[in-house]
Amino acid sequence: MIKEFISKAQSGEIDIVEHTHKILEEAKKINKEYGYFTAITDDLALQNAKKAKEESKKEKSIRRNLLGVPLSVKDAICIKDVETTACSRILEGYKPVFNATVIEKCLMNGAVIIGKTVQDEFGFGGFSVNAGKGYNAPKNPFDRERSTGGSSGGCAGFTQKTRFTHVSLGESTGGSIAEPASFCGVVGLCPTYGRVSRYGLLDFANSLDKIGPIAKSVEDAAVLLGAIAGHDENESTSSPNPAEDYAGFAGKPVKGMKIAVIKEAFGDGVDKNIEDNIWLGIKKLEKEGAGYEEISLSFPIKYGIPAYYLLSSTEASTNLAKYCGMRYGKHELLKGNFDEYFTKVRSLNLGDEAKRRIMLGTFARMAGYRDAYYIKALKIRAKMILEYKKALSKFDALLTPTSPVLPPKFSDIEKLTPLQQYMLDVLTVGPNIAGLPHISIPTGSHKSLPIGTMLTGDHFCEDKLIQLGSALEQSQ
Amino acid sequence: MAHYNFTSDIAIGLEIHITLDTNSKLFCGCASKPAGNETGSYDGPNTRICPVCLGHPGSKPVLNKKAVDYALRLCSALKCRISPELIFSRKTYFYPDMAKNYQITQYEIPLGTGGKLRLGSGKEISITRVHIEEDPASLVHEGSHCLVDYNRSGVPLCEIVTEPELTSPEEAREFMKRLIAILQYLEIFESSAIIKADANISIKGTGYVRQEIKNITGFKEIERALSYEVGRQKKLFSEGRKLAQSTLGWDSGKGTTFMMRSKETEEDYGYILDSDLVKTEITGEWLSDIQKEMPELPEDKKQKFISRHGISPLDAEVISQEKKLACMFEKIAEEIDPMLAAKWLRRELVRVMNFNRQAFNGLLIDESHMIELLSMVEKKEITEQTAQKILEKLAVEPFSPIDYVKKNKLQAVSDTKELEKICIKVIDENLKVAEDYKKGNEKSLHFLVGQVMRNTKSKADPKIVNELLKRYLKTS
Numbered sequence: 001m002i003k004e005f006i007s008k009a010q011s012g013e014i015d016i017v018e019h020t021h022k023i024l025e026e027a028k029k030i031n032k033e034y035g036y037f038t039a040i041t042d043d044l045a046l047q048n049a050k051k052a053k054e055e056s057k058k059e060k061s062i063r064r065n066l067l068g069v070p071l072s073v074k075d076a077i078c079i080k081d082v083e084t085t086a087c088s089r090i091l092e093g094y095k096p097v098f099n100a101t102v103i104e105k106c107l108m109n110g111a112v113i114i115g116k117t118v119q120d121e122f123g124f125g126g127f128s129v130n131a132g133k134g135y136n137a138p139k140n141p142f143d144r145e146r147s148t149g150g151s152s153g154g155c156a157g158f159t160q161k162t163r164f165t166h167v168s169l170g171e172s173t174g175g176s177i178a179e180p181a182s183f184c185g186v187v188g189l190c191p192t193y194g195r196v197s198r199y200g201l202l203d204f205a206n207s208l209d210k211i212g213p214i215a216k217s218v219e220d221a222a223v224l225l226g227a228i229a230g231h232d233e234n235e236s237t238s239s240p241n242p243a244e245d246y247a248g249f250a251g252k253p254v255k256g257m258k259i260a261v262i263k264e265a266f267g268d269g270v271d272k273n274i275e276d277n278i279w280l281g282i283k284k285l286e287k288e289g290a291g292y293e294e295i296s297l298s299f300p301i302k303y304g305i306p307a308y309y310l311l312s313s314t315e316a317s318t319n320l321a322k323y324c325g326m327r328y329g330k331h332e333l334l335k336g337n338f339d340e341y342f343t344k345v346r347s348l349n350l351g352d353e354a355k356r357r358i359m360l361g362t363f364a365r366m367a368g369y370r371d372a373y374y375i376k377a378l379k380i381r382a383k384m385i386l387e388y389k390k391a392l393s394k395f396d397a398l399l400t401p402t403s404p405v406l407p408p409k410f411s412d413i414e415k416l417t418p419l420q421q422y423m424l425d426v427l428t429v430g431p432n433i434a435g436l437p438h439i440s441i442p443t444g445s446h447k448s449l450p451i452g453t454m455l456t457g458d459h460f461c462e463d464k465l466i467q468l469g470s471a472l473e474q475s476q
Numbered sequence: 477m478a479h480y481n482f483t484s485d486i487a488i489g490l491e492i493h494i495t496l497d498t499n500s501k502l503f504c505g506c507a508s509k510p511a512g513n514e515t516g517s518y519d520g521p522n523t524r525i526c527p528v529c530l531g532h533p534g535s536k537p538v539l540n541k542k543a544v545d546y547a548l549r550l551c552s553a554l555k556c557r558i559s560p561e562l563i564f565s566r567k568t569y570f571y572p573d574m575a576k577n578y579q580i581t582q583y584e585i586p587l588g589t590g591g592k593l594r595l596g597s598g599k600e601i602s603i604t605r606v607h608i609e610e611d612p613a614s615l616v617h618e619g620s621h622c623l624v625d626y627n628r629s630g631v632p633l634c635e636i637v638t639e640p641e642l643t644s645p646e647e648a649r650e651f652m653k654r655l656i657a658i659l660q661y662l663e664i665f666e667s668s669a670i671i672k673a674d675a676n677i678s679i680k681g682t683g684y685v686r687q688e689i690k691n692i693t694g695f696k697e698i699e700r701a702l703s704y705e706v707g708r709q710k711k712l713f714s715e716g717r718k719l720a721q722s723t724l725g726w727d728s729g730k731g732t733t734f735m736m737r738s739k740e741t742e743e744d745y746g747y748i749l750d751s752d753l754v755k756t757e758i759t760g761e762w763l764s765d766i767q768k769e770m771p772e773l774p775e776d777k778k779q780k781f782i783s784r785h786g787i788s789p790l791d792a793e794v795i796s797q798e799k800k801l802a803c804m805f806e807k808i809a810e811e812i813d814p815m816l817a818a819k820w821l822r823r824e825l826v827r828v829m830n831f832n833r834q835a836f837n838g839l840l841i842d843e844s845h846m847i848e849l850l851s852m853v854e855k856k857e858i859t860e861q862t863a864q865k866i867l868e869k870l871a872v873e874p875f876s877p878i879d880y881v882k883k884n885k886l887q888a889v890s891d892t893k894e895l896e897k898i899c900i901k902v903i904d905e906n907l908k909v910a911e912d913y914k915k916g917n918e919k920s921l922h923f924l925v926g927q928v929m930r931n932t933k934s935k936a937d938p939k940i941v942n943e944l945l946k947r948y949l950k951t952s
Contacts (some may be wrong), residue, residue, distance in 0.1 A: 024611065060851055074649060078533070078534040084533070084534075086533075094533065096532070096533070096534060097527060097532070098527055098532075098535075100534060100637075128509035186769040198536065199534070199535075199536050201534055202533045203534075203752075204534075205751075206752045208752040233538070234538060235536050235538075235539050235753065236539065236753050236754050237753075238754060250854050312746050314746075315748065317568075317746075318578050318746075318748060321568055321576065321577035322531050322533070322575070322576045322578075324570065324577060327530065327575070328532070338571070338572050340569070342570055362746060365746035365747065365748050366744050366746050367746075370746070407516075
């Protein structure tokens with residue numbers, strides 16, 4: 001759809017500025033009911049749109065892969081001079097002095113930034129209900145009583161709800177792209193760790209964080225990935241491997257490709273309706289000529305959750321240390337010594353889940369516990385990568401549901417303990433810990449609630465996921 | 477340290493922090509020192525800062541390889557084993573001088589381990605580890621306020637830790653001086669920069685209960701603080717009082733240590749890997765490049781001075797310990813008798829500098845001055861006394877010694893007839909003193925020599941004057 005939009009924009013059939021006005025208007029209307037945005041950036045959007053319109057009149061030889069395309073951005077990604085808080089009150093009023101690398105790249109490609117979207121505070125959650133103090137949880141586009149999923153909930157919700165061409169930049173640490181995409185019936189593509197620069201992303205867990213597209217179609221997600229992937233000299237963990245023409249893999253025949261269906265991802269705790277829908281998809285892929293085999297891969301399912309929560313929380317507990325009301329963000333009345341002041345700022349302004357993760361993570365890295373928790377979790381991650389690599393040496397992708405459940409009601413989420421909530425990440429944490437690319441494709445619905453199928457590929461094999469994902473999508 | 481097998485009465489270990497003299501900071505492109513190379517030049521607070529060294533949300537570190545080069549040179553000079561990969565960790569604690577409330581440092585695997593440094597006595601002190609870390613910002617106390625200057629934030633530091641093998645405060649000072657000499661030869665250390673150390677010290681009497689003195693500035697202060705602490709611990713022990721393991725501060729003004737915290741409240745930094753930085757492989761190629769660039773070290777110079785120039789080991793030792801002196805000596809020794817050069821550099825030049833409270837990095841005299849001066853001494857064109865006086869003047873304001881001697885007619889009186897006349901004149905004027913000498917009073921001769929020297933304005937050789945006077949006093 002992006003491709004169609006751009007050719008219309010270039011032919012003059014679509015006026016980029018007018019289109020931008022329309023989507024901004026729509027975004028405001030939707031936002032009132034569903035609460036997807038922390039900020040709608042009218043001025044920035046119109047400024048981007050005018051520039052894109054100028055570009056559209058120039059020689060077509062200049063490639064602008066997102067020319068005039070409206071883009072929403074997860075709040076954790078820095079946009080220069082736009083309040084960036086990762087939905088935490090502790091960063092209230094913080095306006096970055098620089099653009100994240102992904103923002104620079106999108107702007108270079110002619111994107112129109114329409115706003116920043118709601119998320120769980122710093123990404124701590126799977127339902128966007130942990131948005132920080134002063135923020136409200138976004139509502140599922142299919143049922144306002146239900147969750148969008150999280151933590152990139154605002155991205156996924158608006159991508160579904162808008163009737164215009166639109167893509168979104170989400171971020172995943174343990175499943176925060178695939179899971180909300182699944183709950184909102186859109187495509188979520190989480191790339192390989194290191195494929196996209198994290199420069200300008202507010203850190204949750206540095207060894208796990210990945211920025212990636214949420215889109216209405218696999219092809220759109222591939223276009224956005226193509227725009228943001230690549231090496232960044234400001235970000236040491238970004239891969240030197242060159243980016244590919246990902247969009248070129250959308251719609252390619254899948255004949256001869258091989259898929260592994262993970263046995264442990266079905267059965268106990270997995271909604272039967274989801275299971276049935278997933279199998280329909282598998283059969284359709286088979287018809288297209290892609291073979292499948294059921295395999296057992298129990299290690300990530302068994303140890304993924306504890307390893308993920310230990311690693312992500314230890315890293316988060318150090319990342320959040322900088323937020324203390326001293327240099328930026330929320331300040332309080334300066335009283336007492338620095339320790340008392342920092343404690344006051346953090347106590348008043350961090351949300352409950354953020355505090356829980358800080359405590360959990362700090363505990364796991366303290367002398368006496370470090371070896372038993374932090375170091376052991378690192379070892380589990382290393383073993384998990386080996387297990388995945390072994391399986392992926394024989395298959396092009398692994399297939400599971402994205403989530404074991406349909407989008408839950410807010411009233412049901414409230415009843416869950418934190419541990420029960422963490423357990424619902426069971427299918428997404430594995431690929432995330434292993435830094436593997438994965439994609440969630442909307443493959444159907446039950447009682448008008450969307451269902452997502454997840455494909456996981458080997459490191460830097462986003463191309464195969466796009467190829468298989470677009471076949472799965474088109475078979476619906 | 478707990479397993480260390482102590483034998484000496486006093487056991488001292490040092491933990492030394494030195495600033496690596498790189499152009500830019502350890503993890504960003506900001507200048508690590510003020511523009512212009514003048515010592516002590518200052519460009520105002522918070523002028524060399526960026527999102528990375530300010531710890532802004534979303535900023536990420538990128539390693540400055542030059543700092544690693546410098547640290548590798550040091551590891552090589554200290555004969556350390558070098559880790560095949562460079563890994564950084566986060567040391568987390570809250571303090572207002574910390575931009576991120578964690579410091580990027582090295583923990584499990586330091587860059588260098590198992591090194592040694594040889595003292596003058598031939599005793600070798602074991603180096604436990606050498607690692608790289610970032611400097612915090614500096615705090616400026618102004619009245620009731622405390623201001624933070626981030627110019628220093630992120631400047632590369634090298635930490636050098638010794639085993640507790642130093643057995644006296646004097647030895648600790650010698651160790652520091654030798655380390656500084658090595659740093660100067662390696663050209664990785666700005667000689668005007670402040671060197672800081674933490675020292676742990678324990679005595680046999682107490683059963684080696686360790687006291688750590690934090691943040692002592694300069695090697696003279698280290699000796700002072702340790703001497704004070706030895707006295708304090710011995711006194712406590714003789715009074716039968718128990719000593720608990722503790723961390724102390726050093727009050728230079730009062731010349732005393734003071735309690736900071738006891739072991740029970742020892743901090744736990746909860747180290748984890750910094751996954752914003754990738755592992756850096758220290759390749760064989762890199763190490764061989766470092767070896768190629770390695771300059772001669774003080775020990776090499778000393779051996780060369782003894783074997784090639786035939787000067788005494790003591791002169792060679794003193795001269796080699798000061799890089800500037802050693803370089804000067806090498807150049808002078810090509811033109812002048814090395815024995816004479818060594819004597820003049822080691823004794824006369826050092827005396828004049830001490831008198832003027834000059835440091836070697838502020839030295840105005842260079843080898844050309846010394847060569848001119850000493851060539852006249854060597855050819856006996858001027859007396860040593862004249863040369864000493866010229867040297868004193870040179871230290872304040874350099875000039876050409878040869879021109880100066882010509883202009884002021886300071887050539888030695890080599891005409892014996894002229895000298896004879898003066899000697900006879902002096903004896904005639906001091907008949908009583910002459911008589912005293914004849915009666916056996918040796919001191920009387922010194923007086924007469926002095927009178928002759930005064931009459932010649934020190935231009936006569938005192939040895940010749942001595943002989944002439946003796947001859948006349950016998951015959952007269």
